[in-house]
Amino acid sequence: xxxxxxxxxxxxxxxxxxxxxxxxxxxxxxxxxxxxxxxxxxxxxxxxxxxxxxxxxxxxxxxxxxxxxxxxxxxxxxxxxxxxxxxxxxxxxxxxxxxxxxxxxxxxxxxxx
Amino acid sequence: xxxxxxxxxxxxxxxxxxxxxxxxxxxxxxxxxxxxxxxxxxxxxxxxxxxxxxxxxxxxxxxxxxxxxxxxxxxxxxxxxxxxxxxxxxxxxxxxxxxxxxxxxxxxxxxxxxxxx
Numbered sequence: 001x002x003x004x005x006x007x008x009x010x011x012x013x014x015x016x017x018x019x020x021x022x023x024x025x026x027x028x029x030x031x032x033x034x035x036x037x038x039x040x041x042x043x044x045x046x047x048x049x050x051x052x053x054x055x056x057x058x059x060x061x062x063x064x065x066x067x068x069x070x071x072x073x074x075x076x077x078x079x080x081x082x083x084x085x086x087x088x089x090x091x092x093x094x095x096x097x098x099x100x101x102x103x104x105x106x107x108x109x110x111x112x113x
Numbered sequence: 114x115x116x117x118x119x120x121x122x123x124x125x126x127x128x129x130x131x132x133x134x135x136x137x138x139x140x141x142x143x144x145x146x147x148x149x150x151x152x153x154x155x156x157x158x159x160x161x162x163x164x165x166x167x168x169x170x171x172x173x174x175x176x177x178x179x180x181x182x183x184x185x186x187x188x189x190x191x192x193x194x195x196x197x198x199x200x201x202x203x204x205x206x207x208x209x210x211x212x213x214x215x216x217x218x219x220x221x222x223x224x225x226x227x228x229x230x
Contacts, residue, residue: 004155032214032215032216036221043116043117043221043222043223043224044204044206044221045220045221046218046219046220049216049218051214051215051216052216090155090156092156094215095215096214096215097214097215098215099144099146099161099163099169099208099210099215099217100146100158100161100169100171100172101146101148101156101158101219102158103148103155103156103157104155105153105154105155106155
């Protein structure tokens with residue numbers, strides 16, 4: 001069975017700091033990888049996804065993630081965070097051809113102005 | 114356009130009662146998913162509908178849980194004889210269901226917070 005690990009449960013950063021949130025998955029085959037974000041009081045929404053091609057994926061609001069197959073990782077990065085990035089971030093994976101997503105437990109990001 | 118909507122937004126029930134949760138997907142989306150999020154847990158897959166195909170029920174935790182999707186649109190998740198461990202946020206998502214390979218973006222609703230006393 002697939003599993004997703006997000007090692008950082010709560011991250012606190014100051015504005016303008018750089019961000020990297022870890023995501024590791026366990027599955028040996030072809031995967032699709034996703035980062036979803038939930039801003040306070042809002043729905044889950046897609047930040048970015050990888051399914052083929054360039055392993056460096058760019059998403060909305062200046063976020064990017066790099067798929068490193070040899071490390072089973074899909075870490076999320078942003079060079080300079082803003083207060084408005086305060087949210088909960090979820091990494092998710094599915095195997096090729098399988099629609100159901102397996103989510104990590106989420107990382108709560110707090111940005112201090 | 115309208116997103117995925119769910120009702121009710123909050124539901125408080127007594128142990129042993131049945132509950133029905135409703136999901137209205139984005140118009141035109143052929144795929145519909147139910148997930149739940151328990152306190153301190155990630156989202157857990159429950160069930161997936163794609164068009165007229167038989168649903169993937171592999172995530173339903175017990176036979177007290179069932180779901181149906183009428184006319185390829187609205188879906189209802191039913192929990193019979195609720196237990197306290199059923200307390201969670203139940204999320205519905207929909208997608209176009211066209212990309213194949215599992216790479217479709219799933220669009221999530223606001224969820225229904227279920228509390229079983």
